[in-house]
Structures are given as C-alpha cells and as structure tokens.
Amino acid sequence: MHKLDALLIGGAWPELMVAALNLLTRTGFTVDVISTNPLFKRNRSIRDYFLAKQNDVLLKIASEKVKREYSLVVIGDDPTLGKILHSDLSTDEKLALLPVTSKEHLAHVFSKTGLSQAFRKNGLLTPDFRIANDEEGLRNAARELGHPLFIKLDSASGGTGIFESSDPGDLESAIGRVKAYPVLVQKKVQGVEVSMEAFYQNGKLIHFAYSIPEKYKYRFGPTTVRRFIQLSLLEQRVFDDLGLLGSALGAHGFVNISSIRSSIDGNLYFFEADMRPNLWLAHPRYFGDDPARVIRTYFLTGATLEQPYPFDVHYPPEILLPHALRVGWGDLLLNRYQVWKHLPENFFYFILRYRVWAWARQNMVTLYRCLLPKPHRAIIKAYLASMKYSLWGGGRQ
Incomplete structure (x- = not known):
C-alpha cells in the first residue's frame, strides 16, 4: 500500500x-x-x-x-x-x-508574458500578442495588433490588472490605468470562453474538467456559474492540446487553464494557465467524474488519462453548476441552479467569516467615515500616534 x-x-x-x-x-x-x-x-x-x-x-x-x-x-x-x-x-x-519540472519552465510561473511566449514557442494556439516595456512600446504594440485588444499586467490574478481597449479612441484611457511594466498586449479573439481545471504529473495529463462560464462576479473576474460538459463528448484535439500544454509548461500539479473557442475557426486559443488549483477543482464529482478518485488511481498505479473517455449514463451530457461561495445572496436564498445540492465543506463558516463579517465591517467603516470627516480623522490618528510614542518612552533624554 x-x-x-x-x-x-x-x-x-x-x-x-x-x-x-x-x-x-x-x-x-x-x-x-x-x-x-x-x-x-x-x-x-x-x-x-x-x-x-x-x-x-x-x-x-x-x-x-x-x-x-x-x-x-x-x-x-x-x-x-x-x-x-x-x-x-x-x-x-x-x-x-x-509545480513545474525544470528551471527552464520557471519563466511562465505567475507571468502572463512568459506564459504567452511558452505557448507560442511550443506550437499552442494563443491570441497574437506583443510585450511592451513602456508607454510608447504599448502604443506601437496596439498599432501592430489592431483593435480590439487587452492590456494585461504581467503578474496579476483574479481578473485584476486587465484593461480592454475596444478602439484607438479609448487606448489612452487604458494606458493611463497601467501602473507597472512590462505588460502583455494581446489581440482579442472573438468567441466563447472555455475553462479547464487540469492535474498533471511530470508534464503528463492525469485529469481535467471542461466547462463554459455562464456568469461572472464582475468583468474579467471569477465565475459564479459554469456549464460542465462530459469529457467523452469532446473532440480529440482538446485532449491533444492539453497534453501539449502540460509538456510545454512542464506542469507538475494543478493548472487552472483559460481559453477562447474561436467563433471564426472553432479552435481553442489558450491565454491563461495559473499554476495552482481554483475553487472549481472538485466540482466534477457532481457529475460522476471525481478528480479525487482519478488522482488517487494515478499515485497508486501510475495510470494517466486515456481515451476513449467513458460516458457516464447516470448524468446528462451537460450540467449547469453554481459555486455556492460565489453566487449572490438572492441565488443562495432562492436555491437557484440547485445551489443547495452543491454546498462545499465549511460553507457556513465561510459565509459567516467572509460574507457576514465583511459586510458588517464595511458598514462600520462607512459609518465611521460619515460621522467623522477626514480632517478630524487625521487629528485623532496624530493624537493616538503621539500617545503611543509617549507610552514607549519616546522623547526622553
């Protein structure tokens, strides 16, 4: 054993x-x-x-x-x-x-520029891009790529640090919001976003889930509802691309992958691969494809993902799933998307700790700011700082 x-x-x-x-x-x-x-x-x-x-x-x-x-x-x-x-x-x-196999693969960890370069170098489809080191380089990159496009900070997550420029008219506004360089300037591919939560060992694909985001918390932010599709219904190229991606990134653990299914040619264009798990990593168990079982089998037997992937007749081809920690209060209370069937472990703790308490704290801050204007807050802070300095013996000769 x-x-x-x-x-x-x-x-x-x-x-x-x-x-x-x-x-x-x-x-x-x-x-x-x-x-x-x-x-x-x-x-x-x-x-x-x-x-x-x-x-x-x-x-x-x-x-x-x-x-x-x-x-x-x-x-x-x-x-x-x-x-x-x-x-x-x-x-x-x-x-x-x-979660990478060699020092040659460190360049893409937590780096959007390094990731796009790795995709291109290894023959994976990725949106056309340029790397800009300053404002002038960014303007030149935008002219070369054409609009619409995205400007992305090199190391950002959770949808932050992404700015869209739909036409030359709003490019300067987007540039004004960039606070650090280099940035990735990326051509926007028209199509449908596809998310894949994968697990690799030594660059080999062990398991993945395939879903289409249906709702987001905010623009470019985390998803709240996804449509998962059984792997047996996917075309061979999806498996081939994910196998190539694992080798290209030297992936050795969980990888959170984002792509666009192009409305022009139908291909997947990969633009994100966070080298970590995400909150959706266990959701496949809700339609019979529990990653815990597959990962355990790999460590016990060395079995990697094989095809044809079996279709589970006990579940529909597609299933709409929410994430209980991300949907709004209304969805929770009304049990939209049957969210009560998919409550994660420690759900009530997180609701109390990170929603109710966060709401109460934000309201206390708002009340404090309303009752105490900014000039008075500065006076109080200065007074408290002087008291602390005095208590610790500051100013004694």
Missing part, C-alpha cells in the same frame, strides 16, 4: 486552501500545511500545521519541510507562487516547491 503525503502552502485565499485541503484528504493524502492564515489551526484533517505570519518565515519553513519526500506539493494561491518564485531560495529549492 502506497503512503501518500502532501504539503499544502498558502493562506492568502483561505477558501481555495480549504477546497484544496478537502480534495487532498478525500484523495487519501496525509496533509501538512504551511499557512499565513490561522484558519487551519484546529483542523483535525491536518497532520502538521505551521503558522507563518511573515514571508521569510514561510519560505524558511517550506524549504526545510520540503526536504521530506512528499508525494505532492500544492501552492494554494498566486501571491504564494510569487513569494517563492522571487525569493532567495536556490533553484533546486524553488523547483521542489513549485
């Missing part, structure tokens, strides 16, 4: 960390956690828990802990990917933590 140990690192996005932890434990992993969030302190499904309140502490613990031979290391959010990638750790230490 194989012993499966996993190390989960992160904390900036606690909902995603919990989703990843639940999938890993259902898969059969014994899980250790290094987190910047105290949420996991009393979680009984964790073997060893380490709270790292500072970046250098997280990196130190991670570099020591990973010396143990884990079957799988999972990074739970983009900020943690960035911390590790840009740290002073050695290349070997970074590779032990990050």
